[in-house]
Amino acid sequence: MWAPFLCAATLWAGFSESEKALKKALAAKDATGVIAASEQLVALGTPEAVKAVIRYGLACDNYKAEKAIAGKLAALPLQLRTVVHEFARTIDHHQIRVILAAVLAAYDDPASFAALGAMVKDPVPPVALEATRHLVNGSLATGDMRAIDALIEGLARHEKLEQSAVVAADIRQGLYALTGEELESSAEWKKWWEPRRRTFKPADAKSNQERPRRTVVRARSFFGHEIVSKRILFILDMSGSMTKKDFPAGTGGGAGGEGEAKGRTVVKGKKKEKSPSEKEAEEKELERKRENLPLDRQRLHRTQVELKKTIESLTPDTRFTVMAFNHEIKLLSESPQYAAPAFKRKAKDFVDGFKPEGETWTDTAVEKAFGLKDQIDTIYLLSDGAPQRKGKMLPTDEIAQTVKEKNRFLKIKIYTVGFQQGGSKMHEFLGALARDSGGTYKRLD
Structure with a gap:
């Protein structure tokens, strides 16, 4: 009768030790230790262990460690993914939310897809940009058109904010990639999408994209x-x-730039080495022609x-x-x-x-x-x-x-x-x- 309690006690002891080791490694800026402790916690397979990994492991500010830990989180079983959903929405550190967007993109269940879609509306632009990128790329790979609703909702939020102009532009570009349509405001997108939501297919987007793109005058x-x-x-x-002047493309003036090969000519498929005097004369003539080019x-x-x-x-x-x-x-x-x-x-x-x-x-x-x-x-x-x-x-x-x-x-x-x-x-x-x-x-x- 004591077996379940002993098992739970052992599990808790393992969690407590691993969490302490993670916090110690984090304080010492020991990336290897952070990775090892995070892996131990993930292996325990409990919600509390996953929470500790997200809170502390992903806060290490080390590129290598972040990639390793994100890889472990991306392999979580279905029953533990709700922890990732919650933290993607609630954790204060936007850097961790950026990482969790990539983790969510690795899952294939509907709840994770919805959680990633919700991140497109995140008020912090880097998070919204990362969520948009993953959502669009994933949808292009699978042909899943559910992303369009999330993108339109995200556009409705970001198109009104000065600091989100880049996010809004990325969302519009993502919508074009998925639909082949070029619309500006979220209201226009909603009006266009509503009657097509149930019937639109990836083939429709390809057909739309084969049409000539709208001619848009870019003022800036x-x-x-x-x-x-x-x-x-x-x-x-x-x-x-x-200060150099460049020959227009196709005029035969030569490359004349840094890093380009000089001093050889090709005659009937054979390389002929030029003499030093020939090289010098050629370079002088090239410079003379260059100097005579117009200022533009x-x-x-x-x-x-x-x-x-x-x-x-x-x-x-x-x-x-x-x-x-x-x-x-x-x-x-x-x-x-x-x-x-x-x-x-x-x-x-x-x-x-x-x-x-x-x-x-x-x-x-x-x-x-x-x-x-x-x-x-x-x-x-x-x-x-x-x-x-x-x-x-x-x-x-x-x-x-x-x-x-x-x-x-x-x-x-x-x-x-x-x-x-x-x-x-x-x-x-x-x-x-x-x-x-x-x-x-x-x-x-």
Whole structure:
């Protein structure tokens, strides 16, 4: 008769010891210890143990540990998932809610799907963005159209809030991906969706997407990147190479940028090595032609013209600032300011004063940008070369991974622009920054 009580006592003792070990490891910032204690707690298979893992294990602020613990939570049996549902809704730490969105996305039961859908309405934008991403991706993979109701409800909440402009834009994009329709307000979406809710199929979305997309005049953009945010940082590379002029694409003028191969020609499939004097003569002729190009082919001038046009287009309720970087960082203002006429004039004067020199310390610029984390939600980053310091290329994969980890709870979207002549390393790096943050990358010819 005592067996059940002994079993419960043993279970409680195991829980108590593992929870103590978890708290101790957390206090010591011992990621390995946090993972081990969390795994022990999950193995106990009780609601209280799962609660402890979420409260303490996911609070460790360590990327490796968070991934490991989230993986264990993603494998929870059905009867324990209600704990995750509850904490996704109620826990104060928005960083933990971001992680739980990914955990919920791994489940396949209706209650978990509903819990993830409810997170689209979360008042903290990074949480809503993460929930939207998982909800849309999961629905595209399974063809489950139930997500549309949750997205429309989320849009109804976020379209009214200045700090949620990016969330609303992501929801609209998700709705287009699922339906093929391009509508603006939640009221329009409700009106369109109501008569189709019971009969709409993924094939209908594909059919809609095959139609020509609506022609929408984008009043605000930066080198083709649409601007939807109200909290923006522009980051501009002002290294010495920005004074270069580039040949238009297809003119046969040569690449002429950093990181591109030079000095070889191909004749009938065979490589012919040029003599030093031939190389020197060719490079001199190329530079002569480059110098004779019009000013509108200069990287600096093109950047200045486009950015000033973008600044002028910003609405008064938009807050922004500008950062110029090379081996130093120069900020227009220490924090984003509203786009009032006086500040726009100040910003355009700042842009006109750009003086390219030095190296491309992109890693330092992005690190400085994250210091504005609570004041911005979107970055537009332009560069013409891969990061380098003291004449040596920096490890771009490591920098991109560091940015990804620092951005995991901020969810700052990074839209990147690179000059075609910048070389493959730059293109890969800027592409990774954009892809990992939910932005896009554009090349300039």
